[in-house]
Amino acid sequence: MLSLQEPPERKLRVATVSLSGCFGCHMSFLDMDENLLDLFELVEFDRSPLTDIKHCGPCDIGLIEGGVCNSENVHVLREFRNNCRTLIALGACAVNGGLPALRNGLDVREVLREAYFEQLGVVSNTIPNDVELPLLLDKVHPINEVVFVDYFIPGCPPSGDAIFKFLTDLVAGRTPRLDYPQMRFD
Amino acid sequence: MENTFIIDGMPIPFEPGQNVLQAALAAGIFIPHLCFYPGLKPNGNCKLCTVIINGRHVSACTTLANSGIEVANNTPELNNKRRLMLQMLFVSGNHFCPGCEKSGNCQLQALAYDLEMMTPHFNHFFPKRTIDASHPEAFLDMNRCITCGLCVQASGEVDKKNIFALSGRGMASHVVINTPSGKLGDSDFAMSDKAARVCPVGAILPKRRGYAIPIGERRYDELPISSQTEFLTTRET
Amino acid sequence: MSHVNSSVGGVLEPILDRYARNPHHLMQILRETQERLDFIPEWAVDYLAEALALARVHIQAVIDFYAFFYDSPRGKYRVLFSDNVTDRMQGNTALLSRMLSKFALDQGQVSSDGLVSIDTTSCTGMCDQGPALLVNNYPVTQLSSQRIDQICELIKAQTPLVEWPSEFFNVEDNILRRDVLLSTEMASSQALKRAIELGREGMLAEMKASEFRGRGGAGFTTAVKWEACKNAPGETRYVVCNADEGEPGTFKDRVLLASFAERVFEGMTIAGYVIGASKGLVYLRAEYRFMLEKLHAICDARRKANLLGKDILGQKGFDFDIEIHMGAGAYVCGEETALIESLEGKPGRPRIRPPFPATHGYLGQPTVVNNVETMAQTTLIAQNGGAWYHGMGTNLSTGTKLLSIAGDCDRPGIYEYTFGVRIDKILEDCGARNAMAVQVGGASGTCLARHEFGRKIAFEDVPTSGAFMIFGNNRDMFEVARNFMHFFKHESCGFCTPCRVGTTLMSDILDKIASGKGTHYEMNELSRVHQLLRTTSHCGLGQSAGRPVYDTLQKFRPSYDRRLKHKDFEPAFDLDDALASAREIMERDDVSAHLGTES
Secondary structure (H helix, E strand, O other): HHHHHHOOOOOOOEEEEEEEEHHHHHHHHHHHOHHHHHHHHHEEEEEEOOOOOOOOOOEEEEEEOOEEHHHEEEEHHHHHHHEEEEEEEEOHHHHOHHHHHHHHHHHHHHHHHHHHHHHHOOOOOOOOOOOOOOOOOEEEEHHHOOOOEEEEEEEOOOOOHHHHHHHHHHHOOOOOOOOHHOOOOO | OOOOOEOEEEEOOOOOEEHHHHHHHHHOOOOOOOOOOOOOOOOOOOOOOEEEOOOOOHHHOOOOOOOOOOEOOOOOHHHHHHHHHHHHHHHHHHOHHHHHOOOOHHHHHHHHOOOOOOOOOOOOOOOOOEEOOOOEEEEEEEEOOOOOOHHHHHHHOOOOOOOEEOOHHHHOEEEEEEEOOHHHHOOOOOOOOOHHHHOOOOOEEOOOOOOOOOOOOOOOOOOHHHHHHHHHHHHOO | OOOOOOHHHHHHHHHHOOOOOOHHHHHHHHHHHHHHHHOOHHHHHHHHHHHHOOOOOHHHHHHHOOOOOOOOOOOOOOOOEEEOOHHHHHHHHHHHHHHHHOOOOHHHHHHHEEOOOEEEOOOOOOOOHHHHHHHHEEEOOOOOOOHHHHHHHHHOOOHHHHHHHHHHOOOEEEEEEEHHHHHHOOOOOHEEEOOOOOHHHHHHHHHHHHEEEEOOOOOOEEHHHHHHHHHOOOOOOOOEEOOOOOOOOOOOOHHHHOOOOOHHHHHHHHHHHOOOOOEEEEEOOHHHHHHHHHHHHHHHHHHHHHOOOOOHHOOOOOOOOOEEEEOOOOOOHHOOOHHHHHHHOOOOOOOOOOOOOOOOHHHOEEEEEEEEHHHHHHHHHHHHHHHHHOOOEOOOOEEEEEEEEEEOOOOOOEEEEEOOEEHHHHHHOOOOOEEEEEEEEOOOOOEHHHHHHOEEEEEOOOOOEEEEEEEEEEOHHHHHHHHHHHHHHHHOOOOHEEEEEHHHHHHHHHHHHHHHOOOOHHHOOOOOOOOHHHHHHOHHHHHHHHHHHHHHHHHOOHHOOOOOOOOOOOOOOOHHHHOOOOOOOHOOOHHHHHOOOOO
């Protein structure tokens, strides 16, 4: 029995990113508090806001926060899908588009006009169009509408406990399940 | 035994005239449901309460309890189907829980928690729906409407006002308001109406109340809906 | 336009009077209103709400539910191309494009001068003489490029329909094989007189002896239905004839009503006699509007001959009359309880069953609902007796069945066979030499592949309401299934969750596969959604909606497989297209303003 509780031979490599999200899910990840120490026994990090590695290498697990709202999101999401054996949608926006998807009832032109011309306090009279800037998709999509996604952790954000429970289940080879109070869409 | 039937091997007593769902809830057995509400005529459209009796899938809310029938309810097969139906409801409307006052008290959400719906799964329809803020006390957000028809029934059967009706067909089915303008503000709707309290989702909500109950104390925060059969029987808080 | 000047009451009052201001006749009142005004304007809704003491919103809901009611102008000429798969095979798509380009219109658009709108509609029941269209609800058959060009000229010249060449509106019977029903002579009243001689119980006994099963598709024993209705407590009873022949590929009821209406009405009268009803209602699908006047005339003649009305054939107290109600474009109304809702002037949403119509039907009263062919066959049983009838067909399926044969064959039309006939015999008779598949029973029926052509038409083997669509070697069965799935999505009433959402999901998945974006992921999804629809839908529409997909997946899998990408997943939408608006707004077209698909 004891051997089963030992950490895996090598640490699992995890990458995380926030696409069209608010970094709230990443904050929640940090909210794991002392559980982080237990988690770090099991995993190490590749590309992530925690490491500042710019591109994702081969990983066991990819955690995606945020929906897909622009062309850069698509590139990053594809990079993760190509490199991560298991891809997880982390939080409401990745799962169903979340609050950014509230714009889906509106035309992109209206959205940009509102943001760059009509908003109180905005003084510019142009929509930025530098080639460095990613273009908006006409709708915000959950990540599973763009690539295949293996697992979903709902919540806005999912609690640190929920993320910890899910990841430790996964690492141990159990089908991940959230306890009732961890199961939240808000 | 007389006036007893079986759900998943458990004997359930019933009173003649009760449907399978009512009898189950009264006996503390949960069957998922959205479009059934105590005191209103069952109409059987959400299909969440689908159970198997004699090998046939039927709606528990529109099937009369009968001595000796054997009902399959809490089975992986049925719960998979119910989860699929919940996913259909989520993707066919615009359900963004973090921005909804009903979150934590929402029956659709509670069922999704209980049946462990981790993702809406299908491609979202992102339909264009209307919001009606014309009434002084209430607003209607059709983004969240699941066309269960409870407001239609409550307004007709209990309030005797007939303010709501279902119109359209297929995916274009939607609730309409019985005023020349089509606006709720031009009706005699009041927050004291039964119709104001039966919506299982956040489509009919009071104005000027925002997130009044702290997270953790809302109806479905701690206790799954499947453990609240007594509440579901009476709906009195 | 003249109607703007006509006074409100001037238009509506005669219509309201004709229907005695009875709100249950709302469908008929709306139809006639639209026939006068080309659409149903708001002022008419207000006026009718007042006159019929109905909630305004109720009238609005009815207009909204039925495809052929319009609450906004749809053009003086409203052209609807029948879009069954047989019309597609006959080339309707090219003809539709031709007509759209002649008027420079998009599908569904109304021309800016309010002259014309062009769109598609579900099968209009002209599969043996398609492609077909409806113009202001009147069918034009045997379309060709030339005929389309002529129609365009007539519309441009604003020629009234009555002045169009009459051959445009020819609807042929095309009866190509007759058995007892289509060959036996019947003088008016002959069957009815015999039924009266037998007496109510006697006639019912003959029906029982015949073991006749309803011809609408489900095959319920007709005598059982009649007896249940006869014995059900109620103030009054009704006979309803289901002439809402909406199943794609079916047109045999059209032929029965066109040439054998006497038998149909007489069958209804016999049913009324047996169950003790004094009123019969025919629910005629909107696509068959062209027959209405003729059917009314036949009823009038029967009234004059004392075959309808009071004390029929001198039988004291045997009162029975027939009303004809028109539908307004809703396939779901073929379901008997949805049909009854529609007869009552409501949207056609199927009721919860039980109770069944035999005890709680039209206006809550005991009601027998039978298909057109059932009513017609009843007269044969009256004429010749139940034992005679029982001698035909198979043990479990007695008598004869009309088949509507269309698709890839030399001789499409109506064929009458005794039950038990083999599929390959039928194919031989109609000249189908290279059949690869047959869709029996319409979109909701069974798709049979060549190895099953030895099977038999019978309730116990291959049941059918009458449709028999043949697909030759060169046909693409994936596209056949996709056509049917779009049909079900369009016709779902929206009442229950699985059908309302599931028909859209399945259509979308098939569209994704058609666009070359499908993978094996979608194949699993199709099966999963179909299983849900089949088991949990409220009525037969949803339960059978996924069936054509399921059948073709089993039997014509390569037609799906060859469209699939060999990868795990592909988005349903085109990512680069999704950037198009932003490119335009930001005036960008550089490399980074585009998204390629991934290899």
